[in-house]
Amino acid sequence: MSMSRPSLNQLEMRGNFIRRHIGPNPRQQQAMLEALGLDKLEDLIGQAIPDNILNKDALKLTDTISERAVINYLRKMRNRNKVYTSLIGLGYYDTIMPAVIKRNVLENPGWYTAYTPYQAEVSQGRLEALLNFQQMVCDLTGMELANASLLDEATAAAEAMAMSRRLSKSASNQVFIDHECHPQTIAVMQTRARSFGYDIVIGDPYRQLDKQDFFALLLQYPNSQGEIHDIGDAVRIAHDKAALVTVAADLLSLVVLKSPGEFGADIVVGNSQRFGVPMGYGGPHAAFFATRDAFKRSTPGRIIGVSKDSHGQYALRMALQTREQHIRRDKATSNICTSQVLLAVIAGFYAIYHGPSGLSLIAGRVHRYAQILAKGLERLGYAVQTHHFFDTFVVHTPGKAKRIANKAQEAEINLRIIDPDHLGIALDETTNRDVIRAVWRVFSGPSGEQPEINSIDHSLEECIPDALLRKDAILQHPVFEQYHSETEMMRYMRRLARKDIALDRSMIPLGSCTMKLNAATEMQALSYHQFNGLHPFAPLHQTLGYQQLFEELEDMLCDLTGFDAFSFQPNAGSQGEYTGLLVIRKYHEVRGEGQRDICLIPASAHGTNPASAVMAGLKVVVLACDDNGNVSVADLKKKAADYHDRLAALMITYPSTHGVFEEAFRDICDIVHQHGGQVYLDGANFNALVGLSRPGKIGADVAHLNLHKTFSIPHGGGGPGVGPIGVGMHLAPYLPDHPLIKGVNPHQTPAGTVGAVSAAPWGSASILTISWAYIAMMGAQGLKQATLTAILNANYIAKRLAPHYPILYTGKNNHVAHECIIDCRAFKQSCNVTVEDIAKRLIDYGFHAPTVSFPVADTMMIEPTESESQAEIDRFCDALIEIRKEIAAIENGQSDPANNVLHNAPHCHCLLLGEWKLPYSKTQAFFPGPHQSVDKYWPPVGRIDNVYGDRHLQCTCPPVSEYVE
Incomplete structure (x- = not known):
């Protein structure tokens, strides 16, 4: 029998990205369509979607671009960005991400495809990593409590302002902002203050506080000019006025500087970017937010806390979950409902990898080089106007600031132009002797004579007053001393990752969350230096690749949305x-x-x-x-x-x-x-x-x-x-x-x-x-197909589950959109099984639970996305159908009404260590489906006691003895 030859078009289609992104193959799609009584994918348009919302106009998007073509295109785009040595500062610094962290976290789908840790039992790895981040922030800031990160330093300062209003007993409506705070922070706070009706006063906190009334004070430490002030008097004056004090601090400087907590600060905010996270032309980065323990119930964002599980084991979870702002709705004091987890994890691992001694070496070198550079500029005849500095100082350049900055750019160095007479210079972890000499060459006169680094180094005197230097030890928890070799660090990160369920293990069917494929080709550009090495305030002519990216992505989104x-x-x-x-x-x-x-x-x-x-x-x-x-x-x-x-x-x-x-x-x-x-x-x-x-x-x-x-x-x-x-x-x-x-x-x-x-x-x-990259590789055809497949997958799930669980809402022709809600409310009445029991039992089947009790209490909202194949969807549906049978066994008396697989779920491996006393088999507990025998996910803990965790709130690392598994 002769084989028919596929056409060239068919051969090209078999290799395109659409096929890789969309989970169900043509045969599976047809089987699901037949289950729904449909002939082809486009039939869903008339069946499920109102006619009057459909787009009748053709999209302007290009045809699908291949993965290789996208990589080549992005290479050309990134080459239009010119990454110079950045000495701009203002809260953003070049840094070195350790290769072991880059390869095992940033480029590892086990970390980047995980979801928010609402199901704590399957999130223990990243919860531990976030607890480490909180511990690091508490240690360096000198505060008692830290959250699991916020979006950026400026919005964290705005959150602190709102929190200060809630807690301050001052009758004033004014916020006093240090005039030497970073300009972007001031701007964001002004925007937020206008919405809240607060009055902003910008001035010198070391001369004007006595003459002002205010409920909140924001100080920058060190300030945007690099000056390190003794902030103690300002803090005392503010407290005498019943105001709260927020300090925006530089995390690396706190390795050597007296902590804001020692000065009596109420809130400390900042950016953890320079702990191994690239500048990325502005983000993403993990801001930090630390405060007093007394203010924990007013703290915005998420806090990771220590609790225990059903077996008395140490376990982690998001603490004080009723504080989540989306639960408070119009009573919310913030709309923050997320954090920068992946970036906080990287920053925490950076601190763990280097440890206190490594961080001290990094901070000490940065500070030493800054002093050497400043002293050399003074020998060249320039006045350095910053007296006490860590890594940033201001140079007086009468009438020559722009000319010197332009000359620096010719040497591929960016300086900060403050005004026509002043330049700002900020050093970082990547600064070396060559950079120092290059800056001296820029500033040197026609003779080109330069100072000698070693001679300056030997004659230096510390420019930071002894009273402002840190005296207490940092990062004393054992986790910061155990993983300094790459071997140990690699194993620690793997050990944490295997505790979690991410998309690399199974589908995450969370309704309203769209946990679709994050393709490897799409992710590659994150590791390109020409994309991740740019300072967000670099001159625009050096960022033409990014400007092209913004313009093209805006055109794509306008085309797709009609805006x-x-x-x-x-x-x-x-x-x-x-x-x-x-x-x-x-x-x-x-x-x-x-x-x-x-x-x-x-x-x-x-x-x-x-x-x-x-x-x-x-x-x-x-x-x-x-x-x-x-x-x-x-x-x-x-x-x-x-x-x-x-x-x-x-x-x-x-x-x-x-x-x-x-x-x-x-x-x-x-x-x-x-x-x-x-x-x-x-x-x-x-x-x-x-x-x-x-x-x-x-x-x-x-x-x-x-x-x-x-x-x-x-x-x-x-x-x-x-x-x-x-x-x-x-x-x-x-x-x-x-x-x-x-x-x-x-x-x-x-x-x-x-x-x-x-x-x-x-x-x-x-x-x-x-x-x-996603839009370019999918094109108009692929994006439409993806949308229809997402709707197909959701309706197929609804069809399969409807005989076992009521589908709460349907639309046109009894179809759902891209997600469906199953109603679990009756089980609580029939056999005391809650939606949480079902969610935890799904863990035994190797699945992350769907969205629980939203938007309706005691329901599950399921969204499969277009990336999941019929085989994976069937495996998920089979698990829920088997769980329904387990519920029925309780309802009809075959299973113990209290001691059963649902109430005891999830079943963690510690149950195997002692005598088996449960009234059902180990097979039913641990291997309820055939997939578990092939790729068993072992939950690291049993069901977590949230009430205990809230009553015994602990949000820093426990003693190392508690980590023993």
Whole structure:
């Protein structure tokens, strides 16, 4: 029998990226379609999606680009970036990521594809890594408590300001900011203060505090000029005024400087970037936030705490989970619902790898080189105006600052121009003698004579007063002394990674979280020095590759969404929500309708929606939903009319938070517009719209997109995220700008913008390369196919599970969108089995649980994404069906009502160490399905006692004896 020859087109298609990204192959797709009674994938469009939201226009996206072509294209793009030696400082420094960390964490899907540790039993590895980060921050800052990181230094300072208002007993409405704080921090705080109605005073805290009343004080230590002040008097004056003091500190300098905690600071914030995390033209980086133990219940973000499991073993979990801002909704004091986990993990591992002695050597060398460079400049005839400095100083260059900076650029060195008469110079871990000599050459006169390094070194006197030097030991926990060899470090990181379930082990079917493939080709650019080595405030002519990336990615996203402009500055989805609402408020104010302050939000919305609205200075009015989870159009009409003159915006998620395509979306938008409001679309579920519908063309005025969901940036164990916002042209002039880089918003008008919302001009710029590569390799055809496959996979799951679990909400023709909700409420009544029991039992089957009790209590929201094959989906469905049988066994009395596989789940290996006393077999406990015998996931702990952890709160590393397994 002769074989038919495939065509050239078929051969090319078999090798393309679409086939690699989309999980079900054609045969599996056909089988799933047949199970749903459909003939082809496109049939889902008419069956599940309302006709009036469909995009009728062809996309402008290019055809699919191959993986190799993308790599070549990005190589050319990155070569347009010129990475010079950066001596700019201002909170960003070059650093050296140890190769063992780069290879085993940054480039390891076991770390970068994990999800937020809501299911703590399958997150023990990264929870331990985050606890190490918290311990490191506490040690260096001298504070009692630290969270698991925030987004960047500037937004952390803004969070501290809001926290100070909650805790301060001062009647003042003023915030006093050190005039030598980093400019980007001041700008972000000004933006946040306008929303909250606070007054900002910028001045000299060492001369003016006595004359001011304020509830919060922000100091920079060392300040942006490099000067190290004794901040003790400023702290005492602030406390006498019942104000709280926040210190924005440099983490590496704290290795040698007296800690802010010793001065009596209340909050310490900063950036851990220089602990091994590349600058990346602005991010992502892990900010730190440390405070007093007494303030723990007011601290923003996530805190990792120590608890115990059902067997009395040491176990970790997110502490004080009821503090999560999305649970507080409109009572939230912050909209922070994430952290920069992957980057905090890297920074923590950096400290562990180097240990206290290694960090002391690094910090000591940086400081010594800074002193040598400064002394040499003085010998060349320049006055150094910073007296007490760690790594940064200011040089007086009368009338010559720009000329010297230009000469430095010719030598491929970037200096900071402060004004025409002054230059700032900041050294870092990568500085060596060649850099020092190169800077001297730039400053030297026609003779070109240079100082001699060794002679200066031998004559140096310490420039930091003894009273400001650190006297106490740092990083004394054993974890910072055990892993200094690469062998031990490699094994430690592997040991932690194997405790977790990430996408490299199984599907993570979390509804509303879109845990899709993060392809290796997409991730490669993160390791390119020309992308990750740039300072965010480098001159624009050195960043042409990034400017090309921003322009092309903006064009792609505008094409897909129907919007006219994008801002990449928001560095999380929550920040995108906040920024989008600020833009709407600014739009109303410019039009003379500043009284519009009502934000309508459906009861089913993500909890960050009301939190963001409050942060933007809006008042939340909740809209009712009908029995199918849709927005009640009748209630919308009534409330839009009631607040006709005050309606600012409606926030709506589409497809809905309940996982269905609402039929009335366009009508809803029309109603809001008729009453003068704007429509804000929460793009959390945009994965169900890409290539099918363009929100900007069907009624939305602004939307944020979670690039870490829809566009393949990995979740990283709970961060990084990116939340750019797209807007119609009428809103574009108000998109964020930046105090240090001009042209961030090219649409800006004299009416002004909302200001800066993040520290870096384009947010977490380096990871935008991932989304660019994803869109380029998928193309218009692939993106549409991916969306339809995501909808197919979700409907197939709903079809398979419907005989066993009620599907809570469906839409057109009883179809769901890209996710479905199974109802588990009846089991609590029938046999005292909770949705948590089911979630923990799934661990025994090797799965991370779906989203639990959101948006409806005692339910599970399941999202398979397009990346999962039918085989993996069937394995997951089989597990839930078997669990339903285990529930039935309890209901009919075959299993003990209290001592059963569900109530005892998950079953960890410690159960094997003693006599087996459970009324079911080891096989049923540990190997409930055939897959477990092939690739068994052993949960490291049993079910964690959250109540115990909250009552005995411990958020730093326990004694080493507790680590014994």
